[in-house]
Amino acid sequence: MNKNILLCGVGGQGIVLTSKLTASCAMAKGLDVMSAETIGMAQKGGSVFSFLRLGEGIHSPMFGQKQADILIAFEPAEAVRMLPYLKDGGCAVVNMHPIKPVTASLKGSDYNGDEMIKYIAENVFETYFVDGDAMCRELGSPRVLNMVMLGQALRTGYLPFTVDDAVEAMKKTVKPQFAKLNEVALRYSAG
Amino acid sequence: MHKEFLMGNAAIARGAIAAGLRVICGYPGTPSTEVLETTAKNNDGSIYVEWSVNEKAAMELGAGAAYCGARTMVTMKQVGLNVASDPLMSLEYIGVKGGMVIMVADDPGPISSQTEQDTRHFAAFSKLPCFDPSSVQEAYDMIQEAFEYSEKYGTPVFFRPTTRVCHGYASIEVKDKEDFAVCQPEGFVRDPSKWVIFPRLSYNAHMHIEKRNAELSDVFSGYSRNIVTPAQNKDCRKGIASHGISYTYVQEALEGKDAPAVFKVSTPFPFPEMAAVKFLTGLDEVLCIEELDPVIERELTYVCGKYHLPVRIYGKLTGHVKTAGENTCDSVAANIADFMGWEKPETAEPENVPELPVRPPVLCAGCPHRASFYAVKMAMKGKKSVFCGDIGCYTLGNAMPLDMVDTCLCMGAGVNITQGIGKIEPDTNCFAFVGDSTFFASAITGAVNAVYNQADMTLVILDNSTTAMTGHQPHPGTGMTMMGQVVDKVNIEAVLRGIGLKTVETVNPLELDKAIDTVKRVSAEKGVKAIIFKSPCAVLIKPEKPVTIDPDKCIQCRKCINSLGCPGIIIEDGKVAIDHALCTGCKLCTQVCPVNAIGGECNE
Incomplete structure (x- = not known):
């Protein structure tokens, strides 16, 4: 069962770690994994994406447009940017909290994500909007956004593993002192 | 064997370790940096790991170690190879005893580089064999083979991945430790007729190199990674030639289709000529799908002429594939559909998309470079001035509203570009900005040149005590080495005074008034003078409370x-x-x- 997963957002949101986690969950299930992502300049507030491919007979770590089964977007405008890669009938999990680029303050622009959310709602077959900010507040840390997003993606049923698999993989990936908080966030979000 | 999920660069490092690597050195540069870092992390103590001051120093150190019989790898990005080309061009004439792999990462796009230069050309120019992996697994396997070929033929070899291989991840089969090769260097054996380059030696070496490369072309025609796959339908008289990551895009595009013949070129130099003849024979048309330059396309065109093969070769030179930038799964699928006369693959054509915010890279919050640029900008307000930048995070000082980078060319170039502008426009206040790592890498000679030739300029050293842009590598000014030693720091102020600068002032740019005063005062002096703006990279220190x-x-x-x-x-x-x-x-x-x-x- 092959899956194409696309994660996107803004540098610093924990997208790369989420991608690694998803990869190790898949590997634990015996699936082959390939991925490709932006590295480097992205840490400075740039757009970040990670292509992730699970399954057999995959050649390239990237895939073309209209090939993602699921889009996990940590930011609404970044979701729209990467929408061309989502399959017709694919599923999008989108954090509604916008991140303003520094250029927005300079130009006095009032980008607030609303237009993006409206566009996604009108153009994507199956969308799950996430109030990532509120969930992080409830959990007591802005640093668990990646766990919240992964948990929400697990709810959709599009990922070929369970929240227990994800917790297992997370414990092997993050520093021990963060494992407890991350587990709480994952389980809370995955429901 | 067991499976691990590795980044391409980590796979290259792990493959080299499995091949008995003893020495690795290089200079950081995206997308090559993680090869050396991964080696350092996996070092059991048997490998000497060094971030060298620049690529030339690394190449020379690597040569010395390989003269002794050590398996050696030198790492850099493609523009770094320009810096290392002086020793490299001669080294090919001398040859090596231990396997020596020169790992040069190319950057189609370019995604984080100044140029889209193609190291496959450099291989032909310098006459070094070149290996071009197309996946993470292949990179792991191929680097081990590269060491074997290097040692067998006594020549350094290029290993040339591109960004998507370097930074791609895959779950791959890796060797267990008991299967690793072991390299026991014989040591340096004195022989001036072998290790000392002279015209006579070079003539003989040149004869030998050409003969060897002709032989290698045949050897590579039988190399298992240069693959000719016949067309699925034997009546099909079309073929596709590709390499590197683009080859995987070709595979994706041909999945489930009535595929034409395919030629995968893993050794662009020496070109596997007989394999090419086998591929071309019986075909009418061939499409070459390459990134960077049309290397395979030219070679196949040449082979067709040489062997009188009536095959039309298409690619970048004929306008069938775009000449610059990265290939993608979509662009390759479209190229192939055009060539095969297939229906174009469906692409997304979104309508009424709201305007997306642009997210250009910017200096981080709290970055001391912002303060340095602002201080100079304030001090020079209303005065005719020019601000020559350099390579590093501080190139981002070009962005609005700072707008403080008038030129940027290559590592260390700003110092002497400033000098040149000053010679033509003597009424201009000339500034050159250079970071600490770039200063050590290649601005010291420029500073000597400026002092000796009576330049009138202010050299601004942006000292954040790290190589920030590539992910915080240590350098001579940091007092740390990749072997974990704490060593004496090379003092930038002392270096500048040693060169002969009379005025060198060190100031914290975040003390703004003091910084502005310093710039006004120092820049008013005659000759070459320097200001060292010293403040650590904001990413590396514990932040203060937000304002x-x-x-x-x-x-x-x-x-x-x-x-x-x-x-x-x-x-x-x-x-x-x-x-x-x-x-x-x-x-x-x-x-x-x-x-x-x-x-x-x-x-x-």
């Missing part, structure tokens, strides 16, 4: 935003606000605010 804005004092003039462009200062509900997650409390904005509305604890 706060006093809503009663703030007049919404937005001077903080419009003069600094710090990502930590945002507009919230139409008002200036501080993003507490980003603000590091550097207090530069506090000093810029005309009404003292921004402060830290002092404001509370």
Whole structure:
């Protein structure tokens, strides 16, 4: 069962770690994994994406447009940017909290994500909007956004593993002192 | 064997370790950096790991170790190879005893480089064999073979991945430790007729190299990674030639289709000529899908002429594939559909998409470079000046509103570009900005040149005590090495004084008034003088408490935003606000605010 997963957002949101986690969950299930992502300049507030491919007979770590089964977007405008890669009938999990680029303050622009959310709602077959900010507040840390997003993606049923698999993989990936908080966030979000 | 999920660069490092690597050295550069870093992390103590001062130093160190019989790898990005080309061109004539792999990462796009140069050309120019992996697994396997070929033929070899292989990840089969090769270097055996380059030796070496490369072309025609796959339908008289990551895009595009013949070229030099003849024979048309330059396309065109093969070769030279930038799964699928006469693959054509915010890379919140640029900008307000930049995070000083980079060319170039501008426009205040790592890598010679030739300029060293752009590698000024030693720091001020600069002042750029005064005073002097703006990279230090804005004092003039462009200062509900997650409390904005509305604890 092959899956194409696309994660996107803004540098610093924990997208790369989420991608690694998803990869190790898949590997634990015996699936082959390939991925490709932006590295480097992205840490400075740039757009970040990670292509992730699970399954057999995959050649390239990237895939073309209209090939993602699921889009996990940590930011609404970044979701729209990467929408061309989502399959017709694919599923999008989108954090509604916008991140303003520094250029927005300079130009006095009032980008607030609303237009993006409206566009996604009108153009994507199956969308799950996430109030990532509120969930992080409830959990007591802005640093668990990646766990919240992964948990929400697990709810959709599009990922070929369970929240227990994800917790297992997370414990092997993050520093021990963060494992407890991350587990709480994952389980809370995955429901 | 067991499976691991590895980045391409990590796979290259792990493959080299499995091949008995003893020495690795290089200079950081995206997308090559993680090869050396992964080696350092996996070093059991048997490998000497070094971040060299620049690529030339690394190449020479690598040569010395390989003369002794050690398996050696030198790592760099493609533009770094330009710096290392002097020793390399001669080294090919001398040859090596231990396997020596020169790992040069190319960057189609370019994604994070100045040029789209193609190291496959450099291989032909320098006459070194070249290996071009197309996947993470292949990179792991091929680097081990590269060491074997290098040692067998006594020549350094290129290993040339591109960004998507370097930074791609895959679950791959890796060797267990008991299967690793072991390299026991014989040591340096004195033989001036072998190790000392002279015209006579070079003539003989050149004869030998050409003969060997002709032989290698045949050997590579039988190399298992140069693959000719016949067409699925034997009546099909079309073929596709490709390499590297593009080959995997070709595979994706041909999945489930009536595929034409395919030629995968893993050794672009020496070109596997007989394999090419086998591929071309019986075909009418061939499409070459390559990134960077049309290397395979030219070779196949040449082979067709040489062997009188009536095959039309298409690619970049014939306008069938775009000549610059990266290939993608979509672009390759479209190229192949055109060539095969297939229906174009469906692409997304989104309509009425709202305008997306652009997210250009910017200097981080709290970055001391912002303060340095702003100080010079303020000091030079209203004066005719030129600001020559250099390679590093501080190239981002070009962005609005700072707008403080007038030129940027290559590592260390700013110093002498400034000198050149000053010679033509002597009434200009000339500034060259260079980071600490770049200063050590290639600006010291420039400074000597400027002093000796009586330049009139201010050299501004942006010393943040790290190589920030490539992910914080240590350098001579940091007092740390990749072997974990704490060593004496090379002192930039002492270096500059040693060169002969009379005025060298060190100042913290975040003390804004003092910094501006220093620039005014120092730049007014004659000759070459230097200011060292010393303040650590904001990413490496524990941030101070974020500043706060006093809503009663703030007049919404937005001077903080419009003069600094710090990502930590945002507009919230139409008002200036501080993003507490980003603000590091550097207090530069506090000093810029005309009404003292921004402060830290002092404001509370």
